[in-house]
Amino acid sequence: MTRRRWFVVPLLLAPGLGLILALVGSVVVIAIGQSFGLFSIFGGGAFSLEPWSETLDRRVYWRSVRYSLQVGVVSAFASVALAYPLALWLRKPFQGAAFIGAVLKAPLLVHGLVAAFLYVNVISYHGIFNQFMQAIGVWDGPRRLQNDPGAVGVYILQTWKNMPFALLLLTGAVRSISDDVLDAARDLGAGTWARFRRIVLPLTTSVMQAALVIIYIGALADFSFQVIAGPINRMSLSQLMVFFKDRGDWHAAAVVGVTLMVLALAGAAVLTLFIQLIGRGWPRR
Amino acid sequence: MIGVRVDRLTIRFGAFTAVDDVSFQVAPGEFITLLGPSGCGKTTLLRMLSGFLEPTSGSIHLDDVDVSQVPPEARDTALCFQSYALFPHLTVRQNLEFGLIQKRIPRRERKERVATVASTLDLDTQLTKLPNQLSGGQQQRVSLGRALVMRPGVILFDEPLSNLDAKLRDRVRIEIRRIQRDYGLTAIYVTHDQAEALALSDRILVMNGGRVEQSDTPEALYHRPRSRFVADFIGSANVIVGEVEGPADAGIWRARTPIGLLGFTSERQPPRAVTLCWRPEHVHLGDGDLEGIVIDRSFQGNYTDLTVRSGDVDHRIQVSATPLYEGDRTRFAIEPERVVLLEDEV
Numbered sequence: 001m002t003r004r005r006w007f008v009v010p011l012l013l014a015p016g017l018g019l020i021l022a023l024v025g026s027v028v029v030i031a032i033g034q035s036f037g038l039f040s041i042f043g044g045g046a047f048s049l050e051p052w053s054e055t056l057d058r059r060v061y062w063r064s065v066r067y068s069l070q071v072g073v074v075s076a077f078a079s080v081a082l083a084y085p086l087a088l089w090l091r092k093p094f095q096g097a098a099f100i101g102a103v104l105k106a107p108l109l110v111h112g113l114v115a116a117f118l119y120v121n122v123i124s125y126h127g128i129f130n131q132f133m134q135a136i137g138v139w140d141g142p143r144r145l146q147n148d149p150g151a152v153g154v155y156i157l158q159t160w161k162n163m164p165f166a167l168l169l170l171t172g173a174v175r176s177i178s179d180d181v182l183d184a185a186r187d188l189g190a191g192t193w194a195r196f197r198r199i200v201l202p203l204t205t206s207v208m209q210a211a212l213v214i215i216y217i218g219a220l221a222d223f224s225f226q227v228i229a230g231p232i233n234r235m236s237l238s239q240l241m242v243f244f245k246d247r248g249d250w251h252a253a254a255v256v257g258v259t260l261m262v263l264a265l266a267g268a269a270v271l272t273l274f275i276q277l278i279g280r281g282w283p284r285r
Numbered sequence: 286m287i288g289v290r291v292d293r294l295t296i297r298f299g300a301f302t303a304v305d306d307v308s309f310q311v312a313p314g315e316f317i318t319l320l321g322p323s324g325c326g327k328t329t330l331l332r333m334l335s336g337f338l339e340p341t342s343g344s345i346h347l348d349d350v351d352v353s354q355v356p357p358e359a360r361d362t363a364l365c366f367q368s369y370a371l372f373p374h375l376t377v378r379q380n381l382e383f384g385l386i387q388k389r390i391p392r393r394e395r396k397e398r399v400a401t402v403a404s405t406l407d408l409d410t411q412l413t414k415l416p417n418q419l420s421g422g423q424q425q426r427v428s429l430g431r432a433l434v435m436r437p438g439v440i441l442f443d444e445p446l447s448n449l450d451a452k453l454r455d456r457v458r459i460e461i462r463r464i465q466r467d468y469g470l471t472a473i474y475v476t477h478d479q480a481e482a483l484a485l486s487d488r489i490l491v492m493n494g495g496r497v498e499q500s501d502t503p504e505a506l507y508h509r510p511r512s513r514f515v516a517d518f519i520g521s522a523n524v525i526v527g528e529v530e531g532p533a534d535a536g537i538w539r540a541r542t543p544i545g546l547l548g549f550t551s552e553r554q555p556p557r558a559v560t561l562c563w564r565p566e567h568v569h570l571g572d573g574d575l576e577g578i579v580i581d582r583s584f585q586g587n588y589t590d591l592t593v594r595s596g597d598v599d600h601r602i603q604v605s606a607t608p609l610y611e612g613d614r615t616r617f618a619i620e621p622e623r624v625v626l627l628e629d630e631v
Contacts (some may be wrong), residue, residue: 180370183337186357187364188384188435198383202374 034254041250051251068237072220072267075158076212083166087174105164112161116228119157120146153229158219166211173207202279209275213268221260286313286469287348287438294343296329303329305495316465316472318482321492327475328443334473335364335441347438363432367444369424371416377427378412384435402430422453442474458484479519491515512629516562523600524562529555537621544595545575548621560630563619565601573618579609
């Protein structure tokens with residue numbers, strides 16, 4: 001590269017990349033700094049490992065880490081697992097396919113908080129679900145389903161909200177596989193499952209990977225579903241961060257914030273590696 | 286090697302009948318071609334044979350076993366796709382092995398079969414490449430190899446040469462025929478290219494509007510077409526209507542036509558009104574009872590194509606060399622043995 005190019009290329013990239021780096025970078029730097037006792041909101045502040053050591057000693061922190069990871073991973077895989085058959089079903093146009101596709105993607109337009117309220121209404125003590133179960137004679141009386149300790153509500157909401165996103169990505173990827181390729185596999189003896197495993201999955205790996213990572217990062221940092229429909233015996237990392245902030249413990253909140261960022265990055269890397277590793281086996285048996 | 290029997294096969298899509306009451310048989314080891322223009326139903330028929338389409342009525346038997354309801358993955362057929370349909374994420378070796386893995390063929394036999402086919406098709410050095418690293422001809426050979434390696438009872442070809450350039454098409458055509466003979470495969474080939482059909486086939490089924498117009502050897506189809514459609518579709522043909530005057534000799538009849546009196550052969554007593562056909566290359570220029578004026582001359586390299594007007598009828602004559610040009614008057618003759626009565630037009 002010539003000297004002129006060394007000068008021109010960064011200059012051209014500066015408006016876009018520079019802005020991103022400035023905005024994201026400053027937040028990251030401040031969060032990391034605060035987690036080490038710097039940039040105190042109350043003035044002063046000095047480098048210290050105390051916020052980390054104190055937070056890492058708390059059981060509630062580790063429980064939140066485990067819980068958030070669980071929500072992130074389960075939601076990502078459940079959303080993608082549900083989206084695949086739907087994407088395959090909608091692959092070929094049929095009467096009403098556009099309408100069904102639109103309905104399936106509707107959750108994308110509903111804000112998380114609204115979705116959580118709708119869900120709570122459905123499963124509340126005197127909600128539609130309880131009444132339905134009693135009406136068909138499965139349950140004798142209403143049951144408490146809200147804020148269940150197993151966090152089933154959160155998984156349902158996360159999957160409901162994120163599945164359309166995975167569907168959006170996967171539908172395009174699945175449609176790009178030619179009919180002839182799938183027919184050829186069938187002609188060579190591949191049944192439905194073999195065609196999915198040996199043709200569809202490998203040809204949509206990159207899209208599936210992207211869907212998994214994006215959904216995982218979103219679900220990992222879940223706040224709204226957790227606050228309204230989540231279990232009351234544990235907090236998600238976002239909830240814990242807000243909890244520390246509300247107590248005025250900004251340094252501990254920063255530790256949780258940095259943890260979220262690290263888990264998002266590490267989780268995304270692990271998911272990518274995992275898909276690549278199992279993807280290597282797809283062309284074979 | 287297995288035989289195929291198709292009985293009264295019909296498929297309808299709503300009110301449209303794509304294949305209408307088609308019946309034929311293919312002997313073990315025979316190479317037949319379904320030939321016809323776009324939309325005549327030949328690919329639909331092939332897709333029914335491979336199991337991708339379910340017939341509305343009729344049946345398909347492979348070696349006397351009714352497979353009409355058997356799905357493609359369970360049929361003893363292998364299809365070579367027009368688009369090749371190679372698996373883009375798999376290497377040539379993996380493409381070739383795909384079907385064998387599905388059929389749970391042991392690893393050692395798999396390797397042997399792939400090696401044999403790769404060697405036959407000259408793909409030995411391409412086995413580790415992905416399809417997008419191959420030329421069109423190589424991709425076509427992989428597609429063929431992928432079908433051959435399965436050792437199918439019947440191999441089906443859906444216009445496999447249509448995406449190749451002319452030279453490569455000729456080469457692959459010869460290869461397909463050689464492999465089919467070497468392996469003794471029963472083959473059903475779909476094409477709209479009459480030259481391809483004539484060169485490859487033991488027998489050709491000419492299709493039109495979902496029906497088989499004529500089924501015969503390439504030579505018989507060319508020399509003894511039964512309908513105007515077949516005469517026109519297979520090579521060039523002059524077709525004319527006439528009125529029979531009576532017998533001229535044993536098996537030879539005379540008919541009055543707009544270009545003059547024409548002799549033609551017919552083993553049976555022909556009806557009064559007949560439709561006759563002859564090939565442009567079967568006309569002798571320079572002598573004879575017929576005459577016309579050259580209205581167009583087109584030099585084609587190994588022959589010259591003349592359009593001659595006799596009365597108010599234009600017809601074509603092909604000769605290897607001629608001093609005639611536009612506006613020249615000429616006499617010509619057609620041997621009665623070369624004039625064919627189109628029996629289905631009667």
